[in-house]
Amino acid sequence: MTGRPLVAILDYGIGNLHSAQKGFEHAGADARLTADRGLIDAADGVVLPGVGAFAPCMAALGRTGLDDATCEVVASGRPFMGICVGMQVLFAGSDEAPGTPGLGVFDREVRWIPGPVKRPQMQWNVLDRRLDHPMLAGLDDPVWAYFVHSLAPETGDGADVVATCDYGGPVVAAVARDNVWAAQFHPEKSSRVGLRILANFVAAAGAAGAG
Amino acid sequence: MRVARVIPCLDVDAGRVVKGVNFVDIRDAGDPVELAARYDSQGADELVFLDITASSDHRDTTVAMARAVADEVFIPFTIGGGIRTLDDGRRLLRAGADKVSVNTAAVRRPELVREISREFGSQCCVVAVDARSSPEAPSGYEVFTHGGRTRTGIDCLEWVTSAERLGAGEILLTSMDRDGTKEGFELNLTSMVSEAVGVPVIASGGVGTLDHLVEGVTEGKADAVLAASIFHYGEHTIAEAKTRMAEAGITVRPA
Numbered sequence: 001m002t003g004r005p006l007v008a009i010l011d012y013g014i015g016n017l018h019s020a021q022k023g024f025e026h027a028g029a030d031a032r033l034t035a036d037r038g039l040i041d042a043a044d045g046v047v048l049p050g051v052g053a054f055a056p057c058m059a060a061l062g063r064t065g066l067d068d069a070t071c072e073v074v075a076s077g078r079p080f081m082g083i084c085v086g087m088q089v090l091f092a093g094s095d096e097a098p099g100t101p102g103l104g105v106f107d108r109e110v111r112w113i114p115g116p117v118k119r120p121q122m123q124w125n126v127l128d129r130r131l132d133h134p135m136l137a138g139l140d141d142p143v144w145a146y147f148v149h150s151l152a153p154e155t156g157d158g159a160d161v162v163a164t165c166d167y168g169g170p171v172v173a174a175v176a177r178d179n180v181w182a183a184q185f186h187p188e189k190s191s192r193v194g195l196r197i198l199a200n201f202v203a204a205a206g207a208a209g210a211g
Numbered sequence: 212m213r214v215a216r217v218i219p220c221l222d223v224d225a226g227r228v229v230k231g232v233n234f235v236d237i238r239d240a241g242d243p244v245e246l247a248a249r250y251d252s253q254g255a256d257e258l259v260f261l262d263i264t265a266s267s268d269h270r271d272t273t274v275a276m277a278r279a280v281a282d283e284v285f286i287p288f289t290i291g292g293g294i295r296t297l298d299d300g301r302r303l304l305r306a307g308a309d310k311v312s313v314n315t316a317a318v319r320r321p322e323l324v325r326e327i328s329r330e331f332g333s334q335c336c337v338v339a340v341d342a343r344s345s346p347e348a349p350s351g352y353e354v355f356t357h358g359g360r361t362r363t364g365i366d367c368l369e370w371v372t373s374a375e376r377l378g379a380g381e382i383l384l385t386s387m388d389r390d391g392t393k394e395g396f397e398l399n400l401t402s403m404v405s406e407a408v409g410v411p412v413i414a415s416g417g418v419g420t421l422d423h424l425v426e427g428v429t430e431g432k433a434d435a436v437l438a439a440s441i442f443h444y445g446e447h448t449i450a451e452a453k454t455r456m457a458e459a460g461i462t463v464r465p466a
Contacts, residue, residue, distance in 0.1 A: 016281075016304050016305060016307055016308070016309070016331075018278070018281050018282075018305070018306065018307040019281050019307055019309070022282050022283075022285075022307075023285055026285070051332050051334070051335070052330075052332030052334075052335075053332055117213075118213075118409055118410060118411055119409060119410070120333070120334050120380060120410070120411070122334065122380070122381060122411045122434070123213070123214045123215075123216055123256075123411075123434070123435075124216070124256055125212060125214055126212070144464045146286070146287060148287075148334045149334075165212070166212040167212060186287075188285060189285060189309065190285070190286075191285055191286050192285075194285055
């Protein structure tokens with residue numbers, strides 16, 4: 001026993017997962033990049049990162065079988081976190097890839113950020129809290145996070161929206177429902193604030209693992 | 212809300228930061244990891260490492276540096292310089308760089324921009340453009356390559372708009388007329404490019420004072436401002452830069 005919660009970061013061959021792994025390690029986890037079902041099943045918490053575009057991410061998840069693994073973890077009640085495109089694929093679909101279904105954990109669509117703004121939003125922005133949620137525990141306002149994205153989930157009825165940011169209007173920045181946390185921004189690139197968010201997830205994973 | 216970014220640029224040769232960075236208490240002024248961490252704690256929004264390594268034998272050193280920085284520093288960083296192929300870019304991105312910037316190789320073979328953005332997403336692909344004023348160019352500015360030494364005959368505006376079409380996620384725009392002069396950004400060039408493209412533009416070249424950073428955003432309409440010497444030589448801190456920008460009404464992430 002290391003005493004550090006085991007966090008499985010799903011490695012499906014997309015982009016740079018190195019920063020995510022190192023970020024979770026700094027945040028106190030035994031963080032492993034993996035596609036191994038045994039390890040995923042044993043993990044206290046599971047993270048789905050993602051960069052690039054929706055369709056290639058969904059295709060890679062399908063190829064590696066990690067789409068099913070994701071849905072099983074979500075259903076199991078174990079702490080789960082999606083980051084950036086790893087958040088977007090949890091939704092039903094995306095404007096970016098009409099006809100490519102997402103995982104449907106959240107039953108609404110991902111849309112292009114509207115309005116006369118530069119896309120991608122590539123900047124730090126303030127998280128406007130909509131829910132009191134452990135994801136943002138211990139952080140004093142204003143909470144600054146780093147965003148790189150051209151699309152964002154619809155707000156829906158807002159019941160699961162943890163935070164929005166203002167980019168030509170409110171843009172969904174984080175959602176959560178039960179054991180599922182998801183961030184449109186990059187906590188692993190958001191300096192001390194981001195590491196605290198990762199640590200909050202590691203704490204939730206540790207508590208779930210101990211229970 | 213549009214939030215301007217302040218980006219220190221570090222020159223790297225064979226994995227070591229050169230042209231000295233003059234922080235108080237620095238243990239090793241050539242260590243990219245220590246400097247990156249220092250700039251992170253000062254409140255830098257991103258970092259750019261410009262690889263000036265002449266020999267391609269040292270490419271492995273740059274990849275190792277990207278990994279070492281990504282291990283310890285949790286703000287975004289870009290590596291540029293000498294990236295000739297998709298594989299060069301792939302190695303740096305896989306090592307932990309958030310973005311790579313391409314310049315000469317992209318001018319020579321624009322398809323490189325499409326290849327990188329297709330594999331990693333356009334947010335990973337910065338196109339660095341070195342421009343110099345030229346009465347023969349329709350926009351008044353011509354693209355130069357090889358660190359500003361080689362004329363291309365290509366119009367700057369034409370190149371940035373085609374780079375965006377090819378998948379560039381950001382333009383790093385350097386005025387070769389101003390680079391190293393400390394006279395301030397070429398604001399005419401900067402605003403022209405910022406208005407012509409729908410992706411973010413980083414202004415570069417010529418910063419000598421904090422007010423130059425302000426002008427880059429207010430008059431140049433840049434999304435981010437890049438500077439080297441004013442930060443490295445201890446003339447100003449990132450915090451001072453951001454304070455001045457905030458006083459001028461620009462939204463920044465406080466240091």
